[in-house]
Amino acid sequence: MVTDCVNSRRSVDILRTGHHLLGCMRQQHSLVPPPCEPPMDELSLARSQMAFSLGFHIVFASISMVLPFYMALAHRQYQKTGSVVHLRLTRAWSRGAAVLFATGAVSGTALSFQLGLLWPGFMKHAGPIIGMPFSLEGAAFFLEAIFLGLFLYGWKRLSPRLHWWTGLMVGLCGFASGVLVIAANGWMNAPTGFTWTGSEATGINPWRAMFNVAWPVQALHMQLAAVQATGFAAAGLHAWALLRRKNGEFHSAALKVILPITMVASLLQPFAGDLSAKAIAHRQPEKLAAMEAHFHTEKGAGLLLGGLPDEASETVSYGVKLPGALSFLAFGDPSAEVKGLDAFPKDERPPVVITHFAFQLMVGVGSLLAGVAAFWAFARWKRREWLENPRFLKLLVFCTPLGFLALEAGWTVTEVGRQPWVIYRILRTADSVTPVPGLAITFAILALVYVVLGTLSFSVLFRLFQLELQEPELEGNPARPEGEKGVQS
Amino acid sequence: MTELVALFLIIAFSAYTLFGGADFGGGLLEATLPSPRLRARLQATLAPVWEANHVWLIAVIVILFVGFPKFYAESMTRLFVPVSCALLAILVRGTFFTLRKYDPAPPPLMARLYSALFRLSSAVAPLFFGFIVAGLLSVHPGSPAGVPRGASFGAVFLAPWLNGFGLLVGLFVTCLFGYLAAVFFYGEVRAPDERALIWRRILAFFGGTFFLGGAVLATGAITGRVSLAQGWHPLQLVCQAIAGAGIIAMWRGRRSDSPWVLRLAVGAQVLAILGGWFLAQAPIMLRTTSGNLTIYDAAAPPVTQLSLLIGLVVVLALVIPALVWLYRVFAAAQTDEHD
Numbered sequence: 001m002v003t004d005c006v007n008s009r010r011s012v013d014i015l016r017t018g019h020h021l022l023g024c025m026r027q028q029h030s031l032v033p034p035p036c037e038p039p040m041d042e043l044s045l046a047r048s049q050m051a052f053s054l055g056f057h058i059v060f061a062s063i064s065m066v067l068p069f070y071m072a073l074a075h076r077q078y079q080k081t082g083s084v085v086h087l088r089l090t091r092a093w094s095r096g097a098a099v100l101f102a103t104g105a106v107s108g109t110a111l112s113f114q115l116g117l118l119w120p121g122f123m124k125h126a127g128p129i130i131g132m133p134f135s136l137e138g139a140a141f142f143l144e145a146i147f148l149g150l151f152l153y154g155w156k157r158l159s160p161r162l163h164w165w166t167g168l169m170v171g172l173c174g175f176a177s178g179v180l181v182i183a184a185n186g187w188m189n190a191p192t193g194f195t196w197t198g199s200e201a202t203g204i205n206p207w208r209a210m211f212n213v214a215w216p217v218q219a220l221h222m223q224l225a226a227v228q229a230t231g232f233a234a235a236g237l238h239a240w241a242l243l244r245r246k247n248g249e250f251h252s253a254a255l256k257v258i259l260p261i262t263m264v265a266s267l268l269q270p271f272a273g274d275l276s277a278k279a280i281a282h283r284q285p286e287k288l289a290a291m292e293a294h295f296h297t298e299k300g301a302g303l304l305l306g307g308l309p310d311e312a313s314e315t316v317s318y319g320v321k322l323p324g325a326l327s328f329l330a331f332g333d334p335s336a337e338v339k340g341l342d343a344f345p346k347d348e349r350p351p352v353v354i355t356h357f358a359f360q361l362m363v364g365v366g367s368l369l370a371g372v373a374a375f376w377a378f379a380r381w382k383r384r385e386w387l388e389n390p391r392f393l394k395l396l397v398f399c400t401p402l403g404f405l406a407l408e409a410g411w412t413v414t415e416v417g418r419q420p421w422v423i424y425r426i427l428r429t430a431d432s433v434t435p436v437p438g439l440a441i442t443f444a445i446l447a448l449v450y451v452v453l454g455t456l457s458f459s460v461l462f463r464l465f466q467l468e469l470q471e472p473e474l475e476g477n478p479a480r481p482e483g484e485k486g487v488q489s
Numbered sequence: 490m491t492e493l494v495a496l497f498l499i500i501a502f503s504a505y506t507l508f509g510g511a512d513f514g515g516g517l518l519e520a521t522l523p524s525p526r527l528r529a530r531l532q533a534t535l536a537p538v539w540e541a542n543h544v545w546l547i548a549v550i551v552i553l554f555v556g557f558p559k560f561y562a563e564s565m566t567r568l569f570v571p572v573s574c575a576l577l578a579i580l581v582r583g584t585f586f587t588l589r590k591y592d593p594a595p596p597p598l599m600a601r602l603y604s605a606l607f608r609l610s611s612a613v614a615p616l617f618f619g620f621i622v623a624g625l626l627s628v629h630p631g632s633p634a635g636v637p638r639g640a641s642f643g644a645v646f647l648a649p650w651l652n653g654f655g656l657l658v659g660l661f662v663t664c665l666f667g668y669l670a671a672v673f674f675y676g677e678v679r680a681p682d683e684r685a686l687i688w689r690r691i692l693a694f695f696g697g698t699f700f701l702g703g704a705v706l707a708t709g710a711i712t713g714r715v716s717l718a719q720g721w722h723p724l725q726l727v728c729q730a731i732a733g734a735g736i737i738a739m740w741r742g743r744r745s746d747s748p749w750v751l752r753l754a755v756g757a758q759v760l761a762i763l764g765g766w767f768l769a770q771a772p773i774m775l776r777t778t779s780g781n782l783t784i785y786d787a788a789a790p791p792v793t794q795l796s797l798l799i800g801l802v803v804v805l806a807l808v809i810p811a812l813v814w815l816y817r818v819f820a821a822a823q824t825d826e827h828d
Contacts, residue, residue, distance in 0.1 A: 099591050106583035109543050112550045113576045116565035123554050124562035128789035131555025132796055138551050139804035142544040146811045153822040204789075206796045435636055436569040436646060449577065453584045460592045467593040 043430055045439040046118045049446060051415070055408055056450045057111055060104035060457075062407065065178050065223075066230035067097045068148070068171035073257050075167050079160055085253045090167075092468040094152060096461055097170065101148055103457050107450075108141070118439075121432030122422050125201055126187075129194050132206045133183035140177035144170055178226065179219045186214035189414070190283055191423050217279045218414075221272045224265045225410060228369060229403030231262025236400025239393040247469045255396075259376065266373035269366055274329065280417075281330035284424065285339040286348065287417035290355040292326055293319070294340045301326040301338035306360065309352045314342070350419045358412035365406040372399060490795065491788045494556040495772075497801050501552060503763055505545035507669065507756055512542050514670030514694075516582065516611020517663065519604075521690060527683060532590070534677050543583070555797050559633070560774045560787035566636065567629050567775075571620040571650055578614035581606055615666045619659030622766075624650035625775065626658075626714045633775060633782035654708050661701035665759065668694035672739075672755040676748020695739075702762070715769060725768050731761035 071093040078086035116123050147169040154163045187193075193209030194201040235258045238251040280288045288294070293309035293316050294301060303326040307319020324334035331338070341349050372395060379386040386392055422429040515535045522528050554561040565572060589595075589603035627649040631637035636645050671690040678684055709715030735758030739751055775782040788794065 095591060099587055102587040103584060105543050106580050109547060109583075110576055110580055112547055113565075113572060116550075116554060116561050117569055117572060117576075120562035120566045123565075124558050127554035127558035127561060128556075128793040131551065131789070131793060132800060135551050135555060135797060135800040135804065138544065138547050139800075139807060141547070142804070142808050143811055145544060146808070146815045149815045150818055153819050157818050157821050202790075204792055206793055434566055434569065436566060437642060442573055445577065449580055453580070456588055457584065460588050463593050464591060 042437060042439050043433050045443050046433045047429065049439065049443040050114060050118055051412075052443070052447055052450065053107065053111055053114055054411065054415075056454060057104065057107040058407065058411065059404060059454075060100050060107055061178065062226035062404075063230050063233070064097060064100040064104045065171070065174040065226050067093055067100065067234075068167060068174060069261065070234070070254075070257050071097055071151075072164065072167040072171055074253075075164050077253075077257070079164060083253075085249050088250060088468055089254055089257065092465055094167070095464050095468075097148060098152055099457060099461055099464070101145070103453065105141075105145065106453075117436075118434055119422065119432045120434055122427065125427060125432075126184075126423060129191075129201055129204050129206060129209045130184045130187045132210045133180045137177045137180035140173045140180060144173035144177060147173060175223065178223060182219040182222055183210050183212070183215045185414070186218045187212045188422065189218070189418060189424050190214035191426050196426050214279065214283065217272070217275050221269075221276045221410070224269045224272050225403070225407045227261060227265040228269060229407045231258050231265065232369065232396070232399045232403035233401065234258050235262060235396050236398075239396035240400075243390060243393050243397065250469060263373040263376045266366075266369045267377065270370050273363070273366060277329060278331075281338070284418070286341060286344045287350060287355070287414075288330060289339060289341045289344075290350040290352045290417050291359040291413060292338075293352050293356040294326065294338060295342060295352075297337065297340040297343050299327070299337045300324045300335045301330075301340075303329060304356075307356070309356050311352050348420065350417045355413055355417045358409040358416065362406045362409040362413060365402050365409070369399065369402060369406070372396075490791060490798070491784055493798060494552065494788070494794050495784050497798070498549065498552045498556065499763075499767060501545055501548040503760055505542065505549060506763060507759060509542040509545060510615075510666040510759070511669040511673045513582075513611050513615050514666035514668065515674070516586075516608045517615075517667040518670045518674060518690060519611075520608045523686075527678070527686075530678065531674055534674060535586070543579075546579075552797070552801075556789055556794060557774065557784065557787040558789055560782055560784075563633060563635075563775055563782065563787075564625070567646065568621055568624045568650065570646055571617045571624060575614050575617035575621065578610040578617060582610035582614060585610070612663055615663040616659040619657075619662035620650045620655045622662065623652075623655035623658040623714075626709065626770070627654070628776045628778060630778050632777050632779040633786065654705070654712060654714060657701060657705050657708055661698065661705050664694055664697035664701055665762075668698050669755065669759065672751055675751060691739075695736075722768060725765055728761040728764040728768065732758045732765075735761065 071090055074086045074089040074093060077083065078090055147166045150158070150166040151163065151170055154166055158166065187209050190212045191209075192212045193205040193207070195203040235255055238254045238258070242248060242251045242255070277288070277291075280291075292301075292304050293307055294304070295309075295314040295316070300323065302321030302323045304316065305320045305322065307316040309316045327336040327338050328334040330336065341352065376387070379392070418424055420428050420430065422432050512535060515531060519528055519531050522531065550561075585603050585607040589600070589607060592599070592603070595603065629649050630640055630645055668691065671687055671694050675684065675687045675691060678687055706715060735754045738754030739758075741750065741754075772783040772785065773781045774784055774787055789797075
């Protein structure tokens with residue numbers, strides 16, 4: 001019990017608090033004076049706050065990255081055929097993009113401050129090294145804002161072709177800013193482009209830091225995940241509306257725009273995930289070991305399904321192992337040696353329980369979504385009537401939150417799995433946290449604000465969609481795509 | 490090269506003060522407008538295009554942490570409280586503005602809540618910006634390398650900014666932003682009685698800015714935060730001359746009935762005020778009891794600065810034409826709506 005507490009004092013893990021509290025409670029029962037620190041130390045609070053902000057921002061950022069593409073596709077369709085349904089879709093999605101962009105911009109601004117407020121020790125060292133992708137990301141974000149403004153106010157002022165192009169640019173700039181910001185996270189996992197003297201970085205090469213080896217794989221994995229998560233969330237909502245038999249034409253047109261992109265991303269995602277896992281096996285073996293709750297180094301290591309890891313005794317209960325599968329997946333050889341957590345000093349091991357659970361959740365949900373995508377592909381090819389079936393729509397409704405669940409789980413894996421480091425094997429998270437006390441207050445306020453803002457934003461989005469459907473038929477001749485001139489933005 | 494990076498920082502900061510200032514001031518001005526028609530007009534002027542102003546702030550932050558990482562880390566630590574409060578106000582303001590703009594059918598209570606929180610946060614954010622500026626002008630305990638060990642929370646994290654001087658600077662910034670918004674909005678209304686009403690607002694905010702500015706200078710000089718001797722620096726004199734000429738041009742701008750003369754005059758005034766502050770402070774970024782942090786101490790290695798500059802030039806080459814395009818389309822769309 002005492003070692004448990006000592007361990008958790010060292011552990012910087014946010015989500016372990018519950019576990020920790022349990023430990024303290026058990027201790028009170030055994031009437032031993034609790035040698036634990038307060039349940040949440042400042043470091044944990046800083047990490048919770050960061051996790052909360054990122055977890056919030058990532059939802060808005062993902063949607064505002066993907067929604068403009070739907071908007072541009074529907075807009076194209078409208079311009080080609082003059083279909084009013086597609087015009088309505090374009091307008092509904094562009095308003096949604098505007099709301100989410102504004103919320104994402106605000107939460108992104110907050111993040112750029114929080115990096116410095118919470119992690120001054122990190123920014124002091126990382127700023128000059130990894131500033132390039134941040135500045136370029138800022139530019140992409142700036143352009144995204146400008147093009148979104150042009151699209152929203154361009155209905156009457158721009159030629160149809162140019163107007164469509166501004167909509168597409170919103171999507172492309174947003175996508176680029178997502179890819180660029182991943183470069184910074186990639187560098188935290190695979191730091192390069194400098195020499196570390198032990199207390200500071202010298203010989204900085206910002207370009208090499210930006211083009212770190214982790215970037216391409218991580219960016220691919222994340223961007224597919226954003227497409228997937230947004231796609232399943234949006235498709236689920238439209239499927240739900242279709243099941244209620246209202247505005248059928250509108251919602252099935254929406255599904256026809258959303259599903260192909262989403263399903264292709266879901267089919268590709270397992271391959272991107274495999275690439276990520278292989279890269280981690282090479283570069284961050286302790287992260288892989290934590291993901292797999294792989295405590296002991298062995299050859300021909302098995303892949304763990306389920307299981308409840310216990311870090312103190314270094315054992316896993318209730319799991320099923322597929323022999324040799326971990327070695328094969330990680331190194332392409334079923335008898336390859338996979339390093340276990342025992343190959344690393346205790347104070348350099350990531351928290352196992354969370355990393356493992358998050359990983360299992362991500363892989364499980366990802367496989368499920370890939371299965372749905374495979375089903376969709378088969379049905380589209382051979383049995384189109386299946387896609388009209390209420391059961392398929394119900395399946396989509398069921399999948400609504402799953403993409404985002406997997407996305408958040410994936411980020412938990414990569415962030416918690418990198419602990420105790422903020423810059424892998426260079427700088428500890430504990431050494432980069434702010435010395436300002438009282439983070440519990442800021443965390444509480446911030447959490448409250450985010451929850452209120454998130455709830456309000458989504459309720460407004462929902463009402464916007466309803467309004468779009470209640471409006472009387474649009475004026476103008478729908479057969480003429482240039483009828484755009486009669487449309488108010 | 491460090492000076493060049495600092496110049497970019499100043500440009501981004503000035504742009505944020507001008508555009509973001511008018512934006513924040515809009516919320517303040519809105520609260521003083523009597524007719525719903527004028528308020529609706531103001532809200533249309535502060536369309537979400539203005540949310541693009543956040544990018545200037547992000548530019549400031551990025552230049553700070555890439556170009557001057559030591560200052561960024563140190564100021565974010567020492568000014569944690571006012572920066573957090575300003576950030577909170579920005580968060581609340583941006584979101585409630587968007588919600589109010591896009592909520593198609595808000596319940597009456599909600600609609601009032603949106604407006605009330607939008608206006609309140611519009612006033613609170615500049616107040617804390619002022620506290621931050623006051624914090625940058627004050628002497629902090631410890632050294633540029635970190636906060637002193639064992640010192641009390643109040644002495645390190647509150648005392649340097651939470652004082653009368655800080656409050657004065659905060660009120661000054663709030664008033665200045667209201668002034669900017671009123672000047673911008675003046676060019677957006679046509680009816681003579683509405684113009685007369687906005688002109689009264691301009692004068693009120695100008696009076697407040699002038700009076701509070703004087704109070705800031707006086708208090709700053711008495712407490713040793715502002716050195717009046719520096720006021721005779723040639724560039725300082727130029728700044729003061731521009732600010733003075735701006736006031737005269739402001740009156741002429743009203744008579745000539747061109748909103749742009751008025752806007753440019755006031756823009757020049759505000760830039761001159763900023764210029765005066767930067768000159769008074771340069772090259773010091775942060776003062777502590779054991780030494781100052783100058784832009785040269787805080788600067789990133791040359792290679793980082795060079796790539797930052799390259800990046801900034803590329804960014805500006807892309808962004809400025811796009812921004813000009815946007816403002817033109819937006820202005821045209823506004824005129825269409827108005828006719």
